[in-house]
Amino acid sequence: MDVPxxxxxAASELPDWLPRADLDDYLAHDEWELALDVLLDRGDDYPATTAFFRTLEEAAHRMRLGRSAAWCAWRRREVLHGVIRxxxxxxxxxxxxxxxxxxxxxxxWDIGLVSPAGAPDRAVALIWVEFAPELPPGGAGPVRxxxxxxxRWQHLRPGDRITMYEHRAVAGTATVTEAVFPAPGRR
Known part of the structure; x- marks a missing residue:
């Protein structure tokens, strides 16, 4: 399959009521990257499937858009496991x-779990910095x-404070702004 x-x-997996005029126009003019961006936005407007994001990931790889491909893989994982911002x-x-x-x-991360011995039971998570290529040392910003x-994270709710560790030192603190987990069986 070629990129278009x-x-x-991927577009065919979205409901008909979502606007497509801009997408069709971009594809007609070989503006593939813009079409990809439109589809990623539509995937946020509608609960897209893992297949939708897998297809977009393949398109991004073929266009040599590494960060976009990584974002599609990330979003596919969120469909399966939930969104924590x-x-x-x-x-x-x-x-x-x-x-x-x-x-x-x-x-x-210290997310409030306690081991049987009574010590904090830390959990591991990858960090995606939103709206920026990186988060500078000592900086602040939105992350996923x-x-x-x-x-292990499904008890979290917006407003909860969690602590990030690197080695043994506290490296940061975060306030949960969104925690949405999929219903069983959704893929």
């Missing part, structure tokens, strides 16, 4: 390099979290 065909296939504030002086935006940092074991 992949994009049309937070406002993260990094502790100044702890981290010397920025957190890259595309889900490459895997941090430990992809837990290694999503079921």
């Amino acid at each position: 065909e992949l994009l049309r296939t 937070a406002e993260l504030r990094l502790v100044p002086g702890v981290r010397r390099v920025p957190i890259p935006g595309a889900g490459r940092v895997r941090a430990l 979290l992809a837990p290694l074991t999503a079921t």
